[in-house]
Amino acid sequence: MKLGTPRWWYRRDGGPAPLTRALLTPLSWLWADATRRRIARTTPAIIGAPVICVGNVTMGGAGKTPIVRELLLTLTQRGVAAHGLSRGYGGKLKGPVQVDAARHTAADVGDEPLMLAQDFPMWVAVDRVAGAKAAAGAGAQVIVMDDGHQNPSVRKALSLVVVDGETRGGEWPFGDGRVFPAGPMREPLEVGLSRADAVIVLLPIDVEQPDFELLVQFGDMPVLVARLEAAAPVPRGPQVGFAGVGKPWKVEKALTAAGCQLVDFAPFPDHGDYDAATLRMLSDRAKVYNAGLVTTEKDWMRLPPEWREKVTPWPVRARFDDPAAVDALLARVGF
Numbered sequence: 001m002k003l004g005t006p007r008w009w010y011r012r013d014g015g016p017a018p019l020t021r022a023l024l025t026p027l028s029w030l031w032a033d034a035t036r037r038r039i040a041r042t043t044p045a046i047i048g049a050p051v052i053c054v055g056n057v058t059m060g061g062a063g064k065t066p067i068v069r070e071l072l073l074t075l076t077q078r079g080v081a082a083h084g085l086s087r088g089y090g091g092k093l094k095g096p097v098q099v100d101a102a103r104h105t106a107a108d109v110g111d112e113p114l115m116l117a118q119d120f121p122m123w124v125a126v127d128r129v130a131g132a133k134a135a136a137g138a139g140a141q142v143i144v145m146d147d148g149h150q151n152p153s154v155r156k157a158l159s160l161v162v163v164d165g166e167t168r169g170g171e172w173p174f175g176d177g178r179v180f181p182a183g184p185m186r187e188p189l190e191v192g193l194s195r196a197d198a199v200i201v202l203l204p205i206d207v208e209q210p211d212f213e214l215l216v217q218f219g220d221m222p223v224l225v226a227r228l229e230a231a232a233p234v235p236r237g238p239q240v241g242f243a244g245v246g247k248p249w250k251v252e253k254a255l256t257a258a259g260c261q262l263v264d265f266a267p268f269p270d271h272g273d274y275d276a277a278t279l280r281m282l283s284d285r286a287k288v289y290n291a292g293l294v295t296t297e298k299d300w301m302r303l304p305p306e307w308r309e310k311v312t313p314w315p316v317r318a319r320f321d322d323p324a325a326v327d328a329l330l331a332r333v334g335f
Contacts, residue, residue, distance in 0.1 A: 005059050005060050005061060005184060005246050005247060005270070007247075007249065009059075009175045009183050009184040010166075010171045010172060010173065010175050010184060010247075011170055011171065011172070011175060011176065012170060012171070012172035012175065012176060013170065013176065014175070014176040014178075015170070021178065021182050021183070024181045024182035025178065025182045027181055027182070028178055028179040028180060028181060028182040028183065029179075031179055031180050031181070032179045032187055032188060032191075035150055035186065035187050036187070036191065038150075038152065039150065039152045039195075042152040042153060044152055044153060044154055044155035044156070045129045045132075045133075045153060045154055045155060046155050047129070047132040047133055047136050047143065047154060047155065048133065048136035048137070049132070049135070049136040049140050049141055049142055049143050050142050050143070050157035050158070050333040050334065051085075051132055051142075051143045051145055051154050051155065051156050051157055051158075052071065052142065052143070052144045052145065052156070052157060052158045052160065052333065053145045053148050053149055053154075053156045053158065053159045053160065054067050054068045054071065054144060054145065054146055054147070054160050054162060054200075055145075055147055055148055055149025055150070055159065055160070055161060055162070056147075056149060056161055056162045056163065056186070057149065057161055057163075057174070057185060057186055057187060057189055057192035057193070058163075058164070058173060058174065058184040058185055058186060059180055059184045059185075059186060059246070060184075060245075060246030060247070060270060061164060061245060061246025061247035061250065061270075062162045062163060062164045062173070062202065062246075063162055063164060063202040063228065063318065064146055064147055064162050065112045065115070065116070065146055065298070066202070066226075066228060066316065066317060066318035067160070067162050067200055067202065067226060067318050068084060068116065068144050068146045069116060069119075069120075069317065069318070070226070070317065070318045070319070070320070071144050071326075071330075072084055072116070072119075072120045072144050073119070073120075074326065074330070075142060075144070075330070075335060076120065078335065080141050080142055080335055081121075081139050081140055081141040081142075082120065082121075082140065082141065082142050082143075082144060083120070083121040083122070083123060083135040083138070083140035083142075083143055083144070084113070084116050084117075084120055084121065084122040084123065084143075084144050084145075084146060085122075085123045085124075085125065085128065085131050085132055085135055085143050085144070085145045085146065086110060086112060086113040086116075086122065086123070086124050086145075086146040086147070087110075087124065087125070087126060087128070087146075087147060087148075088109050088110040088113055088124030088125070088126070089110050089112075089271055090106065090107075090110040090111060090271035090302075091106065091107065091108050091109040091110035091113070091124060092107060092108060093108050093109055093124060094125070094126045094127075095123065095124045095125030095126060095127070095130070095131055095134075096123055096124070096125040096127070096130045096131040096133075096134035096135075097109070097123065097124055097125070098121065098122070098123050098134075098135075098138065099113050099114060099116075099117035099122040099123065099124060100117070101114060101117040101118050104117075106301045106302040107273075107302075109122075109124045110124060110271070111271060111298045111299070111301040111302050112146065112298060113146075114301045115297050115298055115301050116146075121135070121138070121140070123135045127153075128145065128148060128151055128153050128154050129153050129154055132145070132154050141335075142333065142335060149161060149186075149192065149195070149196070150186055150187060150192075157332075157333040158197050158198075158329060158330075158332060158333050159195055159196050159197050160196065160197065160198050160199075160200055160329075161192060161193065161196040161198075161199050161200070162199075162200045162202055163199055163200065163201050163202065163214070164202060164247075165201045165202055165203040165204065165207060165210050165211070165214065165225075165227075166204055166207070166250065167211040167213075167214055168207075172214075173214070174189055174217075177189065189217070193218065193221060196221065197222070197329070197332070198221060198222040198223070198224060198329055199218045199221055199222070199223045199224070200223075200224045200225075200226055201214065201215070201223060201224070201225050201226070202226050202227070202228065202318060203225065203226070203227040203228065204227075204228060204250060204253065204254060204257075205227070205228050205229065205230065205254045205257045205258060205316070206253065206254070206257035207227075210225055222325070222329070224320055224321070224322060224325050224326065224329075225320070225321040225322070226318045226319060226320045226321065227318070227319055227321070228254065228316045228317070228318055229316065229317055229318075229319050230258045230314070230315075230316055231315040231316055231317045232314065232315050233258075234255060234258045234259055234260035234294070234314060235260070235292050235294050235312040235314070236261075237261060237291065237292060238261050238262075238263045238289050238290065238291035238292070239255075239260055239261060239262055239263065239291050239292050239293065239294045239312075240262075240263060240264045240265070240266070240282060240285050240286045240289060240291050240292070240293050240294070241255050241260070241262050241264070241265040241266070241293075241294050241295065242265065242266040242267070242268060242282055242293070242294075242295050242299065243265075243267060243268065243295055243296050243299055244267075244268035244269055244270055244271065244272045244274075244299055244302070245270055245296060245298065245299070246270050248265075248267035248268065249267065251265075251296055252265040252267075254316070255294065255314065258314075260294065260314075263289040263291050264285055264289060264291075266281075266282065266285070268299075271302075272302075273302065274299075274302055274303055274304075274307070279303075279304075279307055283310070292312060293310060293311040293312065294311065294312045294313075294314055295311055295312075295313060295314070296313065296314060296316075297313045297314070297315045297316075299313075300313035
């Protein structure tokens with residue numbers, strides 16, 4: 001979502017803005033019905049390679065991209081030609097196009113595909129069928145698709161739903177269960193889970209164990225637990241942090257949990273551009289505190305080249321608690 005996600009969406013009790021939620025509820029019914037109809041009337045295309053979809057049932061910030069990266073890494077380390085596929089949100093190229101990390105920018109292909117293309121073959125395509133076929137034609141033995149659980153155009157060999165494991169302070173990954181725009185759900189939970197092969201609960205850096213009450217929401221479905229881990233130390237000294245992601249407050253908490261000396265933090269819209277005025281503002285804030293600037297890898301990809309030397313990117317990775325469970329899932333698609 002271009003404007004990010006309202007934090008009150010994730011209040012289990014609905015939180016503030018009851019009138020707003022009430023007014024938006026009829027629109028949520030229309031949204032859910034349109035999604036259901038689109039899925040029901042579409043015949044998925046068969047691609048020349050199995051497609052693993054890493055999606056979610058909420059509007060953003062669940063952690064799909066770190067899971068995509070970890071699956072691509074696992075497959076690549078096994079000698080499998082694994083390619084990634086993304087819609088390329090925020091980029092101007094419609095595709096299909098293979099991302100060239102040396103030539104393309106985030107404005108061309110989107111920040112997440114550009115980030116993943118540093119290590120893996122990545123494709124962007126608004127038309128997922130065309131993108132998947134292009135990847136298969138280029139030699140992909142398996143395609144890992146970032147997002148698309150509600151996109152029925154491609155036949156999926158494996159559908160994985162990523163769920164944010166943050167449940168503290170009254171927050172719940174599904175809010176009070178309402179569908180967009182009255183809540184964070186892309187579709188009702190039970191409907192989305194009915195098309196999934198497994199759930200991946202992604203834990204924040206400072207959470208050791210998943211919430212049992214959350215796990216029981218998934219019934220008999222296979223549930224894998226993964227956790228975000230810092231892939232590099234946080235920068236030393238006072239820092240002004242900033243992030244334009246689905247849930248920027250989670251970046252602030254993660255940096256603090258990792259030991260970063262945050263003196264200020266600025267949230268921005270998901271996938272938003274960092275224009276000259278915004279960057280000057282951030283630089284001025286850092287000067288006030290005699291601090292450095294730190295952000296996510298994804299945000300760093302959207303910075304102008306001259307600013308990348310002034311800002312420290314802080315990478316995180318997803319790690320599965322039970323690699324054997326991942327092996328079992330990949331075995332279902334022949335890997």
